[in-house]
Amino acid sequence: MTSPLRIGVAGAGMIGRRHVDLIEASQDCLVAAIADPSDDARAFAAAHGITWYSDHRELLSQEKPDGMIVATPNALHLAVALDCIAQGVPALIEKPVTDTLVAAQRLQRAVQRSGVAVLVGHHRRHNPIIKEVREQIADGLIGQLTAVVGLWLLKKPDDYFDVAWRREPGGGPVLINLVHDIDNLRFICGEIVEVQALTSNQARGFAVEDTAALLLKFASGAIGTVTVSDATPAPWNWELASGENAAYPRQDQPCYLFAGTKGSLSVPTMQLWSYPGDSGWYAPLARTEIAAAALDPLVEQLRHFLAVIARREAPLVSVQDAMGTLAVVEAVGEAARTGTRVLPDQIMEQAA
Numbered sequence: 063m064t065s066p067l068r069i070g071v072a073g074a075g076m077i078g079r080r081h082v083d084l085i086e087a088s089q090d091c092l093v094a095a096i097a098d099p100s101d102d103a104r105a106f107a108a109a110h111g112i113t114w115y116s117d118h119r120e121l122l123s124q125e126k127p128d129g130m131i132v133a134t135p136n137a138l139h140l141a142v143a144l145d146c147i148a149q150g151v152p153a154l155i156e157k158p159v160t161d162t163l164v165a166a167q168r169l170q171r172a173v174q175r176s177g178v179a180v181l182v183g184h185h186r187r188h189n190p191i192i193k194e195v196r197e198q199i200a201d202g203l204i205g206q207l208t209a210v211v212g213l214w215l216l217k218k219p220d221d222y223f224d225v226a227w228r229r230e231p232g233g234g235p236v237l238i239n240l241v242h243d244i245d246n247l248r249f250i251c252g253e254i255v256e257v258q259a260l261t262s263n264q265a266r267g268f269a270v271e272d273t274a275a276l277l278l279k280f281a282s283g284a285i286g287t288v289t290v291s292d293a294t295p296a297p298w299n300w301e302l303a304s305g306e307n308a309a310y311p312r313q314d315q316p317c318y319l320f321a322g323t324k325g326s327l328s329v330p331t332m333q334l335w336s337y338p339g340d341s342g343w344y345a346p347l348a349r350t351e352i353a354a355a356a357l358d359p360l361v362e363q364l365r366h367f368l369a370v371i372a373r374r375e376a377p378l379v380s381v382q383d384a385m386g387t388l389a390v391v392e393a394v395g396e397a398a399r400t401g402t403r404v405l406p407d408q409i410m411e412q413a414a
């Protein structure tokens with residue numbers, strides 16, 4: 063029997079505490095310590111009987127953990143991750159990989175130079191539904207992918223905006239929420255090569271957008287639209303539709319539609335629509351359910367991270383890969399600002 067891996071957690075806020083709970087529930091790892099300067103985090107650590115540090119560098123030098131989860135605010139991801147790499151400690155960095163693509167390039171160079179394993183927390187890729195959709199589409203279930211519709215429509219509570227940074231550019235649904243959908247779509251459909259976008263702040267009137275509409279072109283030639291709003295009561299978003307996080311009341315509705323030449327698929331409802339016989343708009347359409355296992359992707363992500371630390375598995379989401387998602391998100395911002403078509407590849411080159 064091998065001894066449990068010792069995992070440090072930098073940043074014990076909302077998501078950091080979920081990581082702590084998951085580590086504590088696992089037999090294969092334990093919480094080495096928490097690093098977070100806040101009084102709340104110190105009290106949380108004391109309540110859990112976990113060693114607390116105000117500074118992650120102290121945690122790294124004192125505890126020498128086997129791995130570190132970086133769940134600090136975005137702007138600190140780079141600094142904390144570079145310190146982990148300098149100590150040879152593999153890291154799981156929450157999404158987005160860094161706050162800017164320029165910062166992500168620095169991180170990527172450090173990963174390449176050091177060979178230290180770094181996994182990025184785009185955890186939805188670990189959801190069996192997303193994996194199944196990716197495989198089925200690659201296997202030709204709906205023929206050649208022609209078009210994709212993505213929706214992230216829901217209402218954030220009004221007091222969510224009591225925090226000043228959430229009312230300012232960068233604190234809105236494009237960087238905070240759309241980044242997940244972009245990552246899902248890249249994972250399932252392949253690279254996004256062209257972006258057009260409009261954003262609006264009409265519903266709330268804050269400096270940050272509350273609504274956005276995107277036009278996307280994929281490298282395969284497929285095209286897509288994604289519509290986002292955090293100011294509308296609606297079930298068509300991954301949180302409510304997938305049921306992967308019990309905090310959100312589940313709704314049996316899709317948030318993605320994938321259209322192909324042989325059929326179409328709604329996700330995560332997993333309904334396949336196709337013609338059993340002759341095809342064409344007068345012919346009867348058949349609806350079949352595609353099975354996918356239910357599994358908390360954060361649990362699977364932790365299992366995978368332990369395997370990455372042990373070098374049994376390569377990171378499912380590398381820094382380089384996560385940079386592709388961040389490049390599209392930055393392209394959305396530029397496309398909305400300039401009213402032009404923006405190529406994520408060019409955004410990536412400019413950041414290099």
Ligand SMILES: NC(=O)c1ccc[n+]([C@@H]2O[C@H](COP(=O)([O-])OP(=O)(O)OC[C@H]3O[C@@H](n4cnc5c(N)ncnc54)[C@H](O)[C@@H]3O)[C@@H](O)[C@H]2O)c1
Nearest residue numbers: 073074075076077078097098100133134135136156157158
């Ligand atoms: N995967 C997901 O679905 C998901 C969900 C929520 C948040 N996130 C990501 O996780 C990160 C944290 O988000 P959150 O919502 O938990 O934020 P949060 O504000 O609730 O928590 C951040 C914590 O980091 C602490 N912190 C600040 N400076 C620090 C430092 N120098 N060293 C260590 N800790 C420090 C804060 O005191 C706070 O406790 C962000 O990158 C966010 O994008 C991911």
